Amino acid sequence: MPRGELILPRYLLPVRPARAVLTDQAVRLVDGRIDAVLSRPEALERYPDDRRTELPDHVLMPGLVNMHTHSPMALLRGIADDLPLDTWLREHIWPTEGQWVSEAFVRDGTRLAMAEMIRSGTTCFNEMYFYPRAIAEAAAEAGMRAVIGNPVIDVPTPWASGIDECLSLAEALAEMVAGEPLLDMSLAPHAPYTVDDDGLRRVAEMSRAHGWRVNMHVLEAGWEVDRARQDYGEGSLARLERLGLLGPDFVAVHMVHLDTEDIERVAASGAHVVHCPESNLKLASGICPVPALQDAGVNVAIGTDGAASNNDLDLLGELRTAALLAKGASGNAGALDAWAAIEMTTLGGARALGLESTIGTIETGKSADLVAMDLSAPETQPEHHVHSQVVYAANSRQFSHSWVAGQLLMKDGELTTLDRAAVVDNARAWDERLAVRAA
Numbered sequence: 436m437p438r439g440e441l442i443l444p445r446y447l448l449p450v451r452p453a454r455a456v457l458t459d460q461a462v463r464l465v466d467g468r469i470d471a472v473l474s475r476p477e478a479l480e481r482y483p484d485d486r487r488t489e490l491p492d493h494v495l496m497p498g499l500v501n502m503h504t505h506s507p508m509a510l511l512r513g514i515a516d517d518l519p520l521d522t523w524l525r526e527h528i529w530p531t532e533g534q535w536v537s538e539a540f541v542r543d544g545t546r547l548a549m550a551e552m553i554r555s556g557t558t559c560f561n562e563m564y565f566y567p568r569a570i571a572e573a574a575a576e577a578g579m580r581a582v583i584g585n586p587v588i589d590v591p592t593p594w595a596s597g598i599d600e601c602l603s604l605a606e607a608l609a610e611m612v613a614g615e616p617l618l619d620m621s622l623a624p625h626a627p628y629t630v631d632d633d634g635l636r637r638v639a640e641m642s643r644a645h646g647w648r649v650n651m652h653v654l655e656a657g658w659e660v661d662r663a664r665q666d667y668g669e670g671s672l673a674r675l676e677r678l679g680l681l682g683p684d685f686v687a688v689h690m691v692h693l694d695t696e697d698i699e700r701v702a703a704s705g706a707h708v709v710h711c712p713e714s715n716l717k718l719a720s721g722i723c724p725v726p727a728l729q730d731a732g733v734n735v736a737i738g739t740d741g742a743a744s745n746n747d748l749d750l751l752g753e754l755r756t757a758a759l760l761a762k763g764a765s766g767n768a769g770a771l772d773a774w775a776a777i778e779m780t781t782l783g784g785a786r787a788l789g790l791e792s793t794i795g796t797i798e799t800g801k802s803a804d805l806v807a808m809d810l811s812a813p814e815t816q817p818e819h820h821v822h823s824q825v826v827y828a829a830n831s832r833q834f835s836h837s838w839v840a841g842q843l844l845m846k847d848g849e850l851t852t853l854d855r856a857a858v859v860d861n862a863r864a865w866d867e868r869l870a871v872r873a874a
Contacts, residue, residue: 437463440486440841441478444495444807446821449766449797451783454774456821460735462495463795464803467841471799489655493835493859495819496777497795498558498580498617499750500784502652503688503710503738505564509537509551510865511743520656520718524772528743531567536593541566543572543861548748550850551860554580555749555831558804558839561709561738561788563623563650566592567608575615578842578852582788583612584623584650587638589630598634601858609645617840619788621648621686626655628662632678635850638681648789654697655689656720672697681706690728691721698724702731707787710779712756714740715839725761726770734785734848736777736783751831754780758826773826807836 442464447457449472455700461478463471463485464623478485515527541564552560562570563584574581585790587598595601605622613620622638624630630638642649654660654671663671675681683705690708692703700710710723737757739748743762754776772781784794794804808825810816812833815824837845846853 437465438484439470439480439482440488441462442488442490442495442805442807443475444490444493445810446494446818447472447797448494448496448777448825449821450497450778451780451796451798456494459777461795462539462803462805464838464841467798467803469799469801469803471797472797488836490807490836492506493807493809494825495805495807496825497797498806498837499754501552501557501560501739501748502561502686502736502784502797503562503752504548504552504748504789505713505741505743506548506560506562506570506748507541507564507566509548509748510540510544510742510862510869511741512746514719514743514869516746518718519660520720523744524565524720529714533593536565536798538566538569540865541569542573543865545570546577546853546858547862548575549577550853550855551748552750552839553577553752553850553853554848555842556806556808556834556837557748557750558806558837558844559784559790559794560786561621562704562771565592567604567620568611571608571612571615571618571620573616574729575618576852578839580617580660580794580839582619582621582648583608586620587622587624587630587634589634589709596598598630598637602637605641605647607753609647619790621650622775623650626652626659627674628659628666632667632674633769635675635678635680636813642680642684646684648686649669649680650686650688651680652689653687654692655715656804657692660692670697676700676704683707684789687718689713689715689762690723693724693728698731698733699728702733706733708733708735709738709787710735710757711738711753712760713739713753714744716756716760716808717746718744722760722764724764725757726767728763729771729775734783735779736787737780743807747811750780750859751825751829751834755826773820773823776826777822803838803841804835805836805838808833808834844874
């Protein structure tokens with residue numbers, strides 16, 4: 436019998452079975468997978484030689500899935516705040532990226548972002564940024580699970596000259612990612628207003644041919660609605676459906692400006708929606724109608740967006756904002772309750788990525804992508820309802836341990852696969868370079 440590891444938490448929040456918090460349980464890991472979920476006494480009797488990780492004050496739960504990131508933009512945190520989306524993007528972000536973004540920038544920014552994400556409970560992220568191969572290499576080195584989006588945009592960037600080169604680079608990225616067990620890839624057209632019909636048709640064809648998911652900003656701002664009808668004579672979602680993109684492999688990010696017909700179209704297609712509440716609020720873009728989407732049967736997951744528009748990658752904070760925002764916007768205190776918020780950020784993200792059979796719950800046979808949170812802090816006492824404490828009371832610094840495929844990425848609050856001091860030093864070096872160039 437192979438020697439395993441027993442994780443022995445005070446509480447187990449497995450997500451499946453739904454709405455359950457269990458006590459006196461053990462989770463056994465063998466070769467990176469969950470070998471068994473059983474009672475603590477039975478585990479100690481059956482596996483006396485296993486290594487043990489005692490977590491007497493903790494809740495163990497599935498790792499969080501951040502469904503929308505621009506990780507390298509962690510290096511642009513705070514450079515252009517308190518602006519609307521169009522001004523922020525066209526007058527600040529795009530010119531800044533054109534001047535500064537490089538493979539080295541992307542690598543260092545991704546490491547900074549991953550350090551923040553691991554420390555705040557994220558074990559898997561869904562990425563969209565330039566130089567995706569550098570992002571993939573950094574993720575593989577750190578041991579994080581990720582879906583690497585290959586950008587597609589109809590303007591020259593430091594990474595590619597236009598759609599033709601974007602799509603040709605996707606093939607090379609696919610070859611690289613195929614050799615990394617924790618990585619997958621997607622095609623990531625930027626938005627309906629930055630990719631023309633021909634480009635989107637080609638994205639749809641490549642997606643079908645290779646079985647790649649498509650990840651795209653959609654209906655993020657009110658002006659997109661008007662522009663779509665002006666330029667194409669139809670709404671963005673109707674256009675995406677006509678071009679063959681809208682379906683179960685399509686992940687629509689933001690989805691703020693929806694009408695009833697749009698919600699029905701998304702539900703009928705089986706597409707997934709990613710809610711980025713804090714970024715949308717900060718850019719004054721609007722509020723995604725999450726309760727209406729869920730009532731229609733749409734799978735909704737949660738993402739932070741990039742640190743240049745959020746300005747953090749704290750997914751625990753994001754799920755709290757999502758839960759509170761749904762209540763305030765709908766006038767229904769029961770909208771997006773704590774259980775639903777946890778599920779959106781674990782199983783909902785896994786489902787959107789096509790990884791539902793691999794991650795998102797603590798069940799036998801799944802990958803050991805887990806996080807532990809220390810509930811002994813004054814902020815999370817007393818422990819009346821553990822799931823509510825996780826969503827409404829805890830802060831992300833209470834995450835103490837993180838495993839991806841059984842590998843420890845954080846132990847007792849300290850990163851194990853990333854050098855925290857080096858990550859911070861590199862970020863500060865970029866701050867100095869950017870300040871000199873800006874001056």
